Amino acid sequence: MRAYKCSFSNGKVRYRNSMKDEDKADIFCPDGEHFFGKPEKVGDVMWLVHESNGLYLPAQHPQSKQWLFEEVMWTCGKDEVTYRNSPNMDDTVTDKVVPYACISAMPAASQPGWLQEASTKMYVPMNNPSTGEPLFTKGATATVVASAPIPMQMGNATGPGQAPKPAGVPPEATFVHEKYVGPTTLAAGCAGCLCCGLPGLIICLIQLDERDVWKTPDGKRWDLMGKRIEQ
Structure with a gap:
């Protein structure tokens, strides 16, 4: 279904x-x-x-x-989401939607803010109850009705390491959450230079940005879409 x-x-x-x-x-x-x-x-x-x-x-x-x-397909974000038997935050089960997995689901008509999954009829909240941030993003294509169903990733997922690996990422790569020097860090470094001169660049060593990547033992990285990240 x-x-x-x-x-x-x-x-x-x-x-x-x-x-x-x-x-x-x-x-x-x-x-x-x-x-x-x-x-x-x-x-x-x-x-x-x-x-x-x-x-x-x-x-x-x-x-x-x-x-x-x-x-109607929904993609889970970077955090796993626990299924519920009903649109009630306390009515949890052991199965979860793992990070970046796709589910076929529709908004629960009588309970705004919830999705009901097609095959199991279980529910997941659309937003984080604490922060209000979206837990799923929506995506759908009209031609999908003629294609094979996208497998739903359920079970006792233990965290983002269970996320599906995109094409192009080496089999030895592992899924990690890391800090890196990105736009936030560089902006803070520039502000530090304006205030303190060159010593302000030390802020760049703090690595204020965070991201999820696929990383091989030799340090090479790929983003969540399978694109190589140049160091």
Whole structure:
């Protein structure tokens, strides 16, 4: 099961009683509506089976072949997020979404601020309850309905070392959180120079910036997208 959103900007998509275009039902799926569904393919035609009502939706416009729906994907941030059985912060389970993993989920209609995952129907908060910072970022593409499901990374994750390794990163690289000389450090160093002259550059040794990287034993680094970081 996956989470979908109707993205037909021209209006609404009519349900079918079966996977036949002419077998039209009396109800419609309006633009912007979220639902859980399952993709089914008959010949060259992709259909979505609505989980709640059991009816069918054509994934593409029969004439223009425009994609009418997009799978709603959310990417976890740098911190793991614990699943809940219900939209209640105290109703936790052992499973977690590991950092940078993708889940197919939709906003809980009756509980703003929560996501409900498609396959397990469990919940995760969208924001950190203490700081209010987002725990997930949203991303979706209309053509994803025809692709294989993105595996959800669950289980007893112990921290960011469990994050999926992007293509291009050597197998021996490990996931680390480190301090480095970046824009914040350089800005502080410049301010130190203005106040104290050249001795103010010692601030650059403090390394005020932080980042998550993939690092090999010989000190080479890659960012979270798999791009090599030049030292």
